[in-house]
Amino acid sequence: MAIPLQYNLRNLLVRRTATLMTAGGIALVVAILVLTLALASGFRQALVVTGSPDNVIITRSGSNSEVLSGMNRETARIIESMPEVARLANGQAFAAAEIVVVTNLPRRNDPVGSSNVTVRGADARALLLRPMVRLVAGRLYHLGVPEVIVGRPLSQRFAGCGLGETVRFGSREWKVVGVFEADGSGFESEIWGDGEILGPAFNRVGYSSLTLRLADPSSGLESLVKRVEADPRLHIDARHEDDYYRAQSEMLANVIRALGFFLVAIMAVGAVFGALNTMYAAVGARAKEIGTMLALGFRPQSILLSFLIESVLLCLVGGVLGCLLALPIHGVTTGTTNWSSFSEVAFKFRITPGILLTGLLASIVLGIIGGYFPARNAARRTVAEALRES
Amino acid sequence: MTGPIIRLEGVTKVYRRGSVDVPVLQRLDLEVARGEFLALMGPSGSGKSTILNLVSGIDTPTDGRVIVAGIDLGDLDASALAEFRSRHIGFIFQSYNLIPVLTAYQNVELPLLLTDLTRKERREHVLAAMAVVALTDRLDHYPRQLSGGQEQRVAIARAIVTDPTLFVADEPTGDLDAQSATEVLHLLQRLHTEFGKSIVMVTHDPHAAERADRILHLEKGVLVESVERKRP
Structure with missing residues (x-):
């Protein structure tokens, strides 16, 4: 014993x-x-948590991140028209073609410190695809106007990113009209604005990525990938959004x-x-x-x-x-x-x-x-x- | 079972100190009868404690046989020797050797943890042993809260709690004042006379040795004198 x-x-x-x-x-x-x-x-x-398993993200073939990816508008239109993509009530594809760029911003309370920040140009469908993104202060940016909304942590950590302040990037100034949260996800570390204005500000004519909702979440991705592979015009990768961010x-x-x-x-x-x-x-x-x-x-x-x-x-x-x-x-x-x-x-x-x-x-x-x-x-x-x- | 409780046949014990062999016992023959109270006396280094270690199975002879309670200890491996000690030997040390972080109750219970007794049965045994040494009011005391005499009585309770075949006591009164020593010797004598237990006691104290049935004097590992004492 x-x-x-x-x-x-x-x-x-x-x-x-x-x-x-x-x-x-x-x-x-x-x-x-x-x-x-x-x-x-x-x-x-x-x-x-940034990615949703219901969404599929499309990037250029071989590029590991949206920042390194690029696709022309024609490519985005072809994919949006595919039957695997869900439709909104107005018949539009449930998809958002986005411009994703990186810009360097000074830190708040640190005049010599700066860091890279992701800027995402998107339209209203981007918010529908990511329901966790919600405004906690201010309002959404207006289309066609140099306005942006900023993730809450960013608004606290970077100079000019507070609500009502003005931040300069992409050779022009942007007014911060809203602050948003996204359940602690990576989106909270981004600045969002209208892609149609952000693109020219960064000399981008195409998109970085396309995010879409599948009509049939269970087998839709497989079918979409097969269709893409069969189309010689397309050189893209498609994967579930959560897999993409996990790999990131x-x-x-x-x-x-x-x-x-x-x-x-x-x-x-x-x-x-x-x-x-x-x-x-x-x-x-x-x-x-x-x-x-x-x-x-x-x-x-x-x-x-x-x-x-x-x-x-x-x-x-x-x-x-x-x-x-x-x-x-x-x-x-x-x-x-x-x-x-x-x-x-x-x-x-x-x-x-x-x-x-x-x-x-x-x-x-x-x-x-x-x-x-x-x-x-x-x-x-x-x-x-x-x-x-x- | 009849026959002697201890039989040593031609026992030699040599300790090795570096490259030097130090003989402690030399071809010693000894028999101790069942129920006998034996006192071992002699100067330091005469081999008294070595005999105690050999008969209690905590050391092995260099040569010869040690038979205790009919068991030839040379036939036992380390595990069997541990089992032998837990079943047959009750140890009483000069400096009590109580575990300081355990209470008197827990110290006495310790050897019972090696048996199959239930917790309730163990409690009964512990209380009975503590009653024999008249310390039932000190069950929850730690050794540091007891006097030297009380500590030795707890140690005796720990020795008797498993009802062993043989008690080995190494200078049990060596660290005690006169009154405590008398109490402890009285206890040992009670174990011998009332309960018929066999005891081998090493002592330097002639008064302590007088309690024994027989006193053996050793010198340089050899028996030089054996004194039989008449019990009144």
């Missing part, structure tokens, strides 16, 4: 300074791990995770040494107790398990502390340049139950690594040896 858990719990409590110091080291590692994962998860989530997030999310794991791995080495040190000290100080328990008939495996459990408990305390330390960052907005669109994406740190569980599991793994060798050391002692050491 195992040595009672109370033995380990009480020992951790009695050596509370060493316990807290070691747990503190583990807590930092877990906090960094949780924050890194929350950063990657928030970024990914912002882009994934992939590279940077992976880089964030990889860098995060690298940082965590380095810190974890230090933390494991902390745990090793604490547990070796515990084993050394408790030679008499180990000897006594072996003398009473507890087997070496029970001693090993007991010290291993103690190490895991010690690190789990650190894991819980680390999660608590990271938790207040949940929901905090930050921004980074999306490597696919070369423009800034604002997003929120997103700490999910899965991420917290990963943090706790990491602390358990650190506990096992940090506790195994001291525990094995404790279990390998002979009774006489352990009693003599006391």
Whole structure:
């Protein structure tokens, strides 16, 4: 039978300074791990929720992002006329041909700082395709007028992007007439205006992409792709909008995770040494107790398990502390340049139950690594040896 | 079961200190009868504690046989020796060796965790053992909250709680004041006379040794004197 858990719990409590110091080291590692994962998860989530599985996005063949894509108006018209495209009540195709460009804007409260921002030229159908986009202040831009609406995070982070302010890009000035939200999606990091005015401002005559709603969401994409492939005039890629944005997030999310794991791995080495040190000290100080328990008939495996459990408990305390330390960052907005669109994406740190569980599991793994060798050391002692050491 | 509780046949024990062999016991033959209270005396390094370690299965001889309760300990592997100790040996150490982070109750319960007893049965055994040492009012006390004498009595309760075949006591009164030592010796004598338990006790104290049925004197690993004592 195992040595009672109370033995380990009480020992951790009695050596509370060493316990807290070691747990503190583990807590930092877990906090960094949780924050890194929350950063990657928030970024990914912002882009994934940007796309709807009901929509299909069409870009030039081989281009990985709307910014790099281009198509002429004829192409857009051909696709809009295809039977797989849903129709609005007025008979128009349920589709929006859009111009997507990147412009550099100065940051608010930072005269020398600037960042790239995505500007989307669209008509009213764009809003119908993305019902999550809703105005929270002001009004929608008028067609044919140099007016724009701005995602809420952008309005706060960039100079001239506040409601009623004027922002200069594309060789002219634009009045900000509305601020919108889009459920935390990537659209919130964009400026939207009338494509017919935005295009000439950026010397664009065609479109960047076409987004459409399928008449039959279940098999429509397959049929559309077949029709496109059969048409020699078209050199385009068609994919579900959510798949497109997921792919957009992939590279940077992976880089964030990889860098995060690298940082965590380095810190974890230090933390494991902390745990090793604490547990070796515990084993050394408790030679008499180990000897006594072996003398009473507890087997070496029970001693090993007991010290291993103690190490895991010690690190789990650190894991819980680390999660608590990271938790207040949940929901905090930050921004980074999306490597696919070369423009800034604002997003929120997103700490999910899965991420917290990963943090706790990491602390358990650190506990096992940090506790195994001291525990094995404790279990390998002979009774006489352990009693003599006391 | 009849026959001696302990039989040592030609037992030699040599410790190795670096490259030097240090002989501690030399071809020792010894028999201890069932129910006998044996005291081992002698100067430091004479081999008293080594005998205790050998008969309790926490050390192995370099040569010879150690048979306790009819079991040849040389036939047992580490796991079987652990099982042997938990079933047959009650340890009483000079410095009590209580687990400081466990209460008196939990310390006494510790060896019972190696049995199949239920929690309720374990509680009954612990209370009975604590009653024998007259410490039922100290169940929830931690060792640091007890006097030395009380700690040793808790240790005795821990030794008797599994009703072992043999008690081994290594200087049980070595760390105690005179009154506490008397109480502990009285307890050991009760275990011997009332419960008929076999006891092997190592001591430097002649007064403590007087409680035993027989006193063996060792010097340099050899028995030099055996004194039989008459019980009144």
